[in-house]
Amino acid sequence: xxxxxxxxxxxxxxxxxxxxxxxxxxxxxxxxxxxxxxxxxxxxxxxxxxxxxxxxxxxxxxxxxxxxxxxxxxxxxxxxxxxxxxxxxxxxxxxxxxxxxxxxxxxxxxxxxxxxxxxxxxxxxxxxxxxxxxxxxxxxxxxxxxxxxxxxxxxxxxxxxxxxxxxxxxxxxxxxxxxxxxxxxxxxxxxxxxxxxxxxxxxxxxxxxxxxxxxxxxxxxxxxxxxxxxxxxxxxxxxxxxxxxxxxxxxxxxxxxxxxxxxxxxxxxxxxxxxxxxxxx
Amino acid sequence: xxxxxxxxxxxxxxxxxxxxxxxxxxxxxxxxxxxxxxxxxxxxxxxxxxxxxxxxxxxxxxxxxxxxxxxxxxxxxxxxxxxxxxxxxxxxxxxxxxxxxxxxxxxxxxxxxxxxxxxxxxxxxxxxxxxxxxxxxxxxxxxxxxxxxxxxxxxxxxxxxxxxxxxxxxxxxxxxxxxxxxxxxxxxxxxxxxxxxxxxxxxxxxxxxxxxxxxxxxxxxxxxxxxxxxxxxxxxxxxxxxxxxxxxxxxxxxxxxxxxxxxxxxxxxxxxxxxxxxxxxxxxxxxxxxxxxxxxxxxxxxxxxxxxxxxxxxxxxxxxxxxxxxxxxxxxxxxxxxxxxxxxxxxxxxxxxxxxxxxxxxxxxxxxxxxxxx
Numbered sequence: 001x002x003x004x005x006x007x008x009x010x011x012x013x014x015x016x017x018x019x020x021x022x023x024x025x026x027x028x029x030x031x032x033x034x035x036x037x038x039x040x041x042x043x044x045x046x047x048x049x050x051x052x053x054x055x056x057x058x059x060x061x062x063x064x065x066x067x068x069x070x071x072x073x074x075x076x077x078x079x080x081x082x083x084x085x086x087x088x089x090x091x092x093x094x095x096x097x098x099x100x101x102x103x104x105x106x107x108x109x110x111x112x113x114x115x116x117x118x119x120x121x122x123x124x125x126x127x128x129x130x131x132x133x134x135x136x137x138x139x140x141x142x143x144x145x146x147x148x149x150x151x152x153x154x155x156x157x158x159x160x161x162x163x164x165x166x167x168x169x170x171x172x173x174x175x176x177x178x179x180x181x182x183x184x185x186x187x188x189x190x191x192x193x194x195x196x197x198x199x200x201x202x203x204x205x206x207x208x209x210x211x212x213x214x215x216x217x218x219x220x221x222x223x224x225x226x227x228x229x230x231x232x233x234x235x236x237x238x239x240x241x242x243x244x245x246x247x248x249x250x251x252x253x254x255x256x257x258x259x260x261x262x263x264x265x266x267x268x269x270x271x272x273x274x275x276x277x278x279x280x281x
Numbered sequence: 282x283x284x285x286x287x288x289x290x291x292x293x294x295x296x297x298x299x300x301x302x303x304x305x306x307x308x309x310x311x312x313x314x315x316x317x318x319x320x321x322x323x324x325x326x327x328x329x330x331x332x333x334x335x336x337x338x339x340x341x342x343x344x345x346x347x348x349x350x351x352x353x354x355x356x357x358x359x360x361x362x363x364x365x366x367x368x369x370x371x372x373x374x375x376x377x378x379x380x381x382x383x384x385x386x387x388x389x390x391x392x393x394x395x396x397x398x399x400x401x402x403x404x405x406x407x408x409x410x411x412x413x414x415x416x417x418x419x420x421x422x423x424x425x426x427x428x429x430x431x432x433x434x435x436x437x438x439x440x441x442x443x444x445x446x447x448x449x450x451x452x453x454x455x456x457x458x459x460x461x462x463x464x465x466x467x468x469x470x471x472x473x474x475x476x477x478x479x480x481x482x483x484x485x486x487x488x489x490x491x492x493x494x495x496x497x498x499x500x501x502x503x504x505x506x507x508x509x510x511x512x513x514x515x516x517x518x519x520x521x522x523x524x525x526x527x528x529x530x531x532x533x534x535x536x537x538x539x540x541x542x543x544x545x546x547x548x549x550x551x552x553x554x555x556x557x558x559x560x561x562x563x564x565x566x567x568x569x570x571x572x573x574x575x576x577x578x579x580x581x582x583x584x585x586x587x588x589x590x591x592x593x594x595x596x597x598x599x600x601x602x603x604x605x606x607x608x609x610x611x612x613x614x615x616x617x618x619x620x621x622x623x624x625x626x627x628x629x630x631x632x633x634x635x636x637x638x639x640x641x642x643x644x645x646x647x648x649x650x651x652x653x654x655x
Binding site for chain 1 (some may be wrong): 343351499503
């Protein structure tokens with residue numbers, strides 16, 4: 001009989017253990033996320049039945065399999081339009097999109113772009129392990145330049161995408177980058193993101209010991225974890241200009257910006273109400 | 282009830298509102314865009330949302346999301362857009378999501394002739410997505426049929442928890458016709474089956490009515506699972522042959538066994554006919570004229586206009602054309618539905634009459650082909 005975990009009430013415990021490899025950062029992400037949700041529920045600023053998860057394809061998207069909430073595990077890259085539609089139809093929902101860097105920044109790139117532009121009322125958690133884990137360690141748009149992947153065996157010739165800058169440029173209400181090496185901070189970012197209207201984007205630097213770490217010479221999960229921890233730079237109020245990363249330069253984490261512009265849902269309901277009141281152009 | 286003189290596209294938009302549409306997501310594409318534009322103007326007055334997404338992929342995935350939030354949801358598109366939607370259509374089949382796609386066909390592969398009609402996409406409409414299952418496909422030949430079949434498409438989607446494709450084409454889309462439009466109380470409107478058990482006993486993929494499971498929505502407190510992976514009744518991923526077999530057979534039979542119930546057609550002069558024309562969509566209008574011309578010349582020719590293309594109700598079709606000695610399948614492509622029907626009518630002589638025309642095939646042209654077989 002397993003020892004009860006404080007978060008068991010939020011989990012489909014019959015599906016535990018998770019499918020993630022030992023040493024994977026995703027357990028930390030799920031744990032911190034659920035603790036943040038729990039804080040919101042306990043303080044009364046979020047109702048449990050109004051929390052929903054959506055993910056596409058990849059190890060991160062599989063996070064949708066475990067929480068005991070409404071949850072959608074859809075197709076690669078398309079969790080955002082699914083979640084946005086749920087939010088439009090049921091604006092009382094708090095939709096949390098969880099996806100890897102491939103799911104959100106590569107195949108789902110067009111959707112994240114326009115969803116930020118809309119300042120859509122979604123919390124988007126992009127877990128950045130710098131690699132395609134589930135499919136075997138191929139290059140991701142987030143892979144730092146020069147690193148080995150199974151599809152760039154001579155070192156990645158491309159530069160990595162910086163989603164923090166994208167989110168800032170297109171007008172998100174909240175942009176933060178956390179790391180699984182700093183779980184308390186990460187939980188705080190999730191907690192803050194859950195309280196925002198409009199688009200809240202949280203990038204999470206994470207570890208893939210099996211298909212990233214091992215391939216670049218880190219033989220154990222703790223070696224990779226400690227290496228990333230060494231390369232993470234915590235800043236209280238970093239500027240967006242500091243968000244570009246490379247393996248050599250390291251990864252600045254922190255809250256990059258906060259705004260309080262009206263979200264997409266407020267705007268379209270206002271639009272709908274105006275039409276129903278008989279307003280014209 | 283009211284009668285108006287409208288196009289096929291307007292008929293689809295009007296019918297979707299009366300069927301209870303609450304969420305439309307779309308991306309502009311000829312010749313379907315005026316469905317989108319009409320709904321953008323009218324649907325908000327009925328409390329529904331119309332949102333233009335960044336592409337067809339986002340549109341169909343949003344439609345799936347809206348349906349899981351319990352809104353009747355739809356998109357409209359044409360061939361290239363439908364191709365982009367196929368992966369998500371497979372998701373909708375796997376997750377048994379009710380939705381309607383109005384598929385206004387244009388001609389040709391690739392960009393083809395965007396503004397003109399063809400019937401080259403009928404196979405893509407039902408077989409296009411990966412996974413080897415089928416979905417119901419209806420085909421309209423007039424604005425009135427476009428109206429009636431749109432209501433029917435929503436009803437089927439709700440009844441069977443399945444995506445449904447309503448086929449039209451550029452000719453039907455922009456042809457004006459008299460349409461009898463009914464009010465909500467004058468029509469049969471089907472709503473999906475909701476769970477009758479408490480959340481802890483609810484299983485989102487356990488059939489409760491025939492092969493169809495009850496559907497709870499996001500926000501209802503049921504902890505629903507929308508699962509793209511092969512899943513058991515709970516929605517849990519289960520990579521096992523027994524689970525895959527059970528799920529695939531249920532999803533297959535859910536549609537196939539409904540064939541008699543979904544079968545819709547109109548028949549002219551089939552009783553005791555010697556020759557039967559089978560056609561669908563706008564081409565059926567030309568086939569109708571051609572059949573009449575032959576009857577006037579003393580031939581016993583009947584017409585079976587199919588409004589349900591899939592699932593194919595084989596017995597129903599066989600019975601309707603039982604007296605015919607020869608059957609002509611008339612369509613505006615390279616003979617695609619003929620390939621389906623020659624199996625259904627294997628003990629008859631079935632002749633393919635494929636006439637490619639970017640407008641309506643001329644009845645005279647149909648006669649030229651048919652004449653040599655009489």
